[in-house]
Amino acid sequence: MKKLMKFKLKIWRQKNREERGNFKTYQVYNVSPDSSFLEMLDLLNNHIICQKKDSSTISFDHDCREGICGMCSLYINGRAHGPDNLITTCQLHMRHFHDGETIYVEPWRATPFPIIKDLIVDRSSFDRIIISGGYISVNTFGKTIDGNMIPIHKEQADKAFDAATCIGCGACVAACKNRSAMLFVSAKVSQFALLPQGKIERKKRVMNMIKKMDEEGFGSCTNTRACEVECPKGISTEHISFMNREYIQSFTAT
């Protein structure tokens, strides 16, 4: 049996969007180093319920708990998804912390991601960016040509796939000092621009998505590449350069 750990947690509590929030201190004991960060929060919530002192448990977003749905968030000790690279919060394990350590837990901080409650923020601005044009306008109910009639260079397909792995968690925005959503938007722009199917609408797509991103209040990119460092899927800032080229080209005649 591995030695169980204890932690002091400073957690951001905020009742709703309107009311002011503040840090509250909690102690949590008997944490297995093999448990995930969210499992540690489950344990703490269970204490809160059993002690009946707080009027509510700590609210945080989570769902698949295997690093792919993109629902979990959390700023942990000043880093999006905590102190390890290429992972989401649900994949962060307590073995990465020292016994007795004080851990700060905050929600994503960005104006386009307003707080709903405690550690939960509203990321529907990301949905609205996709709605503005993050798709290929093919109808799904009907006939298309055989998949092999559109051959795609393997390297090209792999590159499109790498861009497509974005999980929309918002860590890029939270990590950016300008609250820029360029990594998220550029990943989608790249995925489609790299594929022959997506080339037809590429100009319209990049224009609409960038316009929407600005309207939602995301900042601009100043190439500090913090987004790349914190992206759980390792999406490269190369896509931002790619998107910028696409954007400029969208103004030129075909």
Added chain:
Amino acid sequence: MKDILNFNSKIPVSSLPNKWKDHKSTLKLVSPNNRSKIEIIVVGTGLAGASASTSLSELGYRVKAFCYQDSPRRAHSVAAQGGINASKNYKGDNDSVYKLFYDTIKGGDYRSREANVYRLAEISSNIIDQCVAQGVPFARDYAGYLETRSFGGTKVSRTFYAKGQTGQQLLLACYSSMSRQIKIGRVKMYNRHEMLDLVVVDGVAKGIIARNLISGEIERHAAHAIVIASGGYGNIFFLSTNAMGANASAIWKVHKKGGLFANPCYTQIHPTCIPVHGNYQSKLTLMSESLRNDGRIWVPNKLEDVIFIRNGSKKPKEINEENRDYYLERRYPSFGNLVPRDVASRAAKERCDKGFGIENNETKEGVFLDFSFSIEKYGKEKANELGIQEPSSLDKQKLGEEIMESKYGNLFHMYEKITNDNPYKTPMKIYPAVHYTMGGLWVDYNLMSSIPGCYIIGEANFSDHGANRLGASALMQGLADGYFILPYTIADYLSECITEKMSTKHIAFQLSEENVKNRIQKLIQNNGNMSVDFFHKKLGNIMWKYVGMSRNHVGLYKAIKAIQELRYEFWKNVFIPGNIDDGLNSELEKAGRVADFLELGELMAMDALKRNESCGSHFREEYKTKEGEALRDDVRYKHVSIWEHRKNHLISDEIMHKEDLNYTFIKVQPRSYK
């Protein structure tokens, strides 16, 4: 009690290959100018729900889509890893619609509907073409054509994939297409909403009661038809590969309003999950079945080696070939490591029950999934390709690892993060876990439940998988139902009701809403002492122990009694912090779902108790062959068991009916993978 109702499953009478085609020609249509007057509610936005929402709105209907997550892109279909089947025969290995149909029926242990499965196999090719057109970055070979791989239960290579993230790519494609419809205004999306009741007026589904999970408001929504695409109920086991929020509430509410529930006991146990570590654990993580293409499964064949492995004094690599038991290859030489999931799961349990499990914790479960052979093989081939003469073992390892990375990179990464072990260097440890539920609401060939106007698609229905599901067939069913089947069949129903929409002021809405509110009030005012998770974990333990990988008569009786007691205890002693007007309250959300699981669990055990045979994932210990394989009883149990809830009665008073399964096209025979 009568056993057989006259179930009108509406299966067309034509020959099997013509059934769907002929049936489509008889389905009634809704004219395009009437479609915009029709509203359809879709509950759930996974592959089935999102594809249905998209196709329906493209046809011109107005859709209201609901999901409990913050965005439709988070539905748990996103976590599917390995791939999606289609009988395209691109590899020229003699695949065909018939072969895919046959493998699926056989894989389901002859307990699925022949006509539905054939239609699924037929549509499979369309799905791939459609997804390519939508920009899904499927894996490609060097010539630029679509790449495939193999899955359990088949001898051909028909699984299309996007690394280990196929579900994600397919779901994001649906979500994007749905987003286009949201922009046009034909789909209205209700994020962070949960369906809490089905509203039935004069026996016909007319709307739902939903809770806005942020404000806590209870809302009424009326529509001309309701589509439930809320997925399966595997989370009843607490530890499963499902997302934490995945729940059975929507289908359970439909059941309690008269929707018949079919084959509730069929739960698939997936053989390749990361083993349970400790009692703090909240869920289990799946490692795609596709890994079995390149992994060999083994345990030591000497008990002393097992002890050394457990206490760490021997590394897996130090166990010689002759001291390893590649038990799948030994028992099933013809399919080897690619036997179907139920067979592989039981074989792992058999070894661990005999004391050969390798995990060093109280469970002592777990077997090895070893990639060293493939890394070596691929390394050698790559070295040849690069013209490296006599490559060193380090070279081969490095080149081999690169190939593995390109095929399964994210899975290896995920495994390492969770376990702190590097699977490129040492075998993965795996053990079976609850994954997918083949049971669900009963539907006819048109995917309509026994309540007119209420359709059930994807994992939420029962029809296509039988007692067991082969890999890469869930994505196929979700998309087939949503993109290509429902949009045809629902028109047949809607053509009759282009009349005005039901008003949400109707008394049925009012009563439903009151019921929902009373239940919430009851939960939140219950001043007990235990958390919802406490009850959920207890339920999970009962289910896993008695209604899990193997079941027996005595155990199932015990389970039924234990669940009844636990349910009583839950309503007496559960505690949910907060007030009704607080709005967002995750404990309250969980409580409602667990309350439903506490009823469904009893029905699952009842169903398992009634089925005195072993088939697919339903393994009754009393019914097995001398070699320990599942023993079906086709004479007495070649049917779907269908449960009817009686209003204001207990679960134990539910009535079971049967739908006989007729196989006209294939010969029902014992399932062997030897």
